[in-house]
Amino acid sequence: MTETKATPSTGTTPILQATGVTMRFGGLTAVRSVDLAVHPGEIVGLIGPNGAGKTTFFNCLTGLYIPTQGTVAYQGTVLPPKPHLVTQAGIARTFQNIRLFANMTVLENVLVGRHTRTKEGLWSALLRGPGFKRAEEASRERAMELLEFTGLAHKADHLSRNLPYGEQRKLEIARALASDPGLLLLDEPTAGMNPQETRATEELVFAIRDRGIAVLVIEHDMRFIFNLSDRVAVLVQGEKLIEGTAEVVQADERVIAAYLGTPFEPTPDTAEPETGTSGDADAADAHPGQNSTAATEDEQ
Numbered sequence: 001m002t003e004t005k006a007t008p009s010t011g012t013t014p015i016l017q018a019t020g021v022t023m024r025f026g027g028l029t030a031v032r033s034v035d036l037a038v039h040p041g042e043i044v045g046l047i048g049p050n051g052a053g054k055t056t057f058f059n060c061l062t063g064l065y066i067p068t069q070g071t072v073a074y075q076g077t078v079l080p081p082k083p084h085l086v087t088q089a090g091i092a093r094t095f096q097n098i099r100l101f102a103n104m105t106v107l108e109n110v111l112v113g114r115h116t117r118t119k120e121g122l123w124s125a126l127l128r129g130p131g132f133k134r135a136e137e138a139s140r141e142r143a144m145e146l147l148e149f150t151g152l153a154h155k156a157d158h159l160s161r162n163l164p165y166g167e168q169r170k171l172e173i174a175r176a177l178a179s180d181p182g183l184l185l186l187d188e189p190t191a192g193m194n195p196q197e198t199r200a201t202e203e204l205v206f207a208i209r210d211r212g213i214a215v216l217v218i219e220h221d222m223r224f225i226f227n228l229s230d231r232v233a234v235l236v237q238g239e240k241l242i243e244g245t246a247e248v249v250q251a252d253e254r255v256i257a258a259y260l261g262t263p264f265e266p267t268p269d270t271a272e273p274e275t276g277t278s279g280d281a282d283a284a285d286a287h288p289g290q291n292s293t294a295a296t297e298d299e300q
């Protein structure tokens with residue numbers, strides 16, 4: 001990996017500023033007064049044990065949930081908690097569980113992601129006038145460019161349900177990028193991936209950042225997150241425990257106690273076995289806290 005970490009942006013308006021975000025479900029406070037900023041060009045990691053509130057926090061950022069308290073601002077403007085307005089403003093996301101249109105082609109899935117950026121209205125679409133055709137052509141070109149970027153162009157006409165798992169995850173990212181976001185939120189992008197697919201995802205996230213898109217990523221794979229992120233924030237029981245560079249977070253005794261279990265030990269960047277005892281042990285080490293707390297799969 002030849003990528004370098006982003007220079008920390010000081011003095012610039014954050015692309016994302018969450019302030020005092022709290023989310024309660026009845027008597028349960030899933031997210032408690034969380035502040036988090038992401039600056040242009042940054043990759044920020046969000047980690048924490050199962051049930052810590054990471055996905056709930058994402059749902060608050062993207063308007064799926066209306067936070068009980070707090071605000072979410074994009075480039076200095078507070079966002080209304082409505083998913084389509086959040087996407088229109090410039091925030092795109094992927095979900096923990098793949099949400100593709102299984103019976104649509106790969107290209108069609110990406111075209112769906114472009115709809116917030118096309119201005120042609122219903123009448124134009126029905127009449128299929130020159131304006132509509134031009135817009136359709138431009139969307140198609142952009143979608144194909146994103147498929148090239150994510151390495152899926154050769155599968156453009158395949159049904160998305162026929163793609164291998166790793167490619168389906170890439171397609172979700174391509175579809176999110178189709179809305180031309182300034183900030184991309186990734187919820188466990190490497191879940192279920194083998195080490196090679198994880199490495200490819202890491203490369204892809206760096207390449208996305210190199211296109212000027214900031215990234216906020218939830219992951220349980222510590223090797224992935226610490227290698228990738230300029231900063232890491234740790235949520236525990238809904239509260240932000242600490243935020244800092246990978247080195248600072250890894251060394252924090254509260255993080256070790258609440259999440260890592262043992263001090264994180266990076267392994268050399270060599271290819272890992274896909275199967276077998278040692279590979280499985282590695283994978284387990286790299287996914288701390290996976291079973292520490294029961295969590296519902298609701299709203300993921």
Ligand SMILES: Nc1ncnc2c1ncn2[C@@H]1O[C@H](COP(=O)(O)OP(=O)(O)OP(=O)(O)O)[C@@H](O)[C@H]1O
Nearest residue numbers: 025030049050051052053054055056295296298299
């Ligand atoms: N819609 C909901 N209604 C009630 N409780 C919820 C809802 N969504 C999440 N929760 C609860 O909020 C807490 C935080 O869950 P959340 O899924 O945000 O955690 P997480 O950190 O993303 O976990 P994981 O790493 O397992 O995905 C959990 O106790 C969960 O059961």
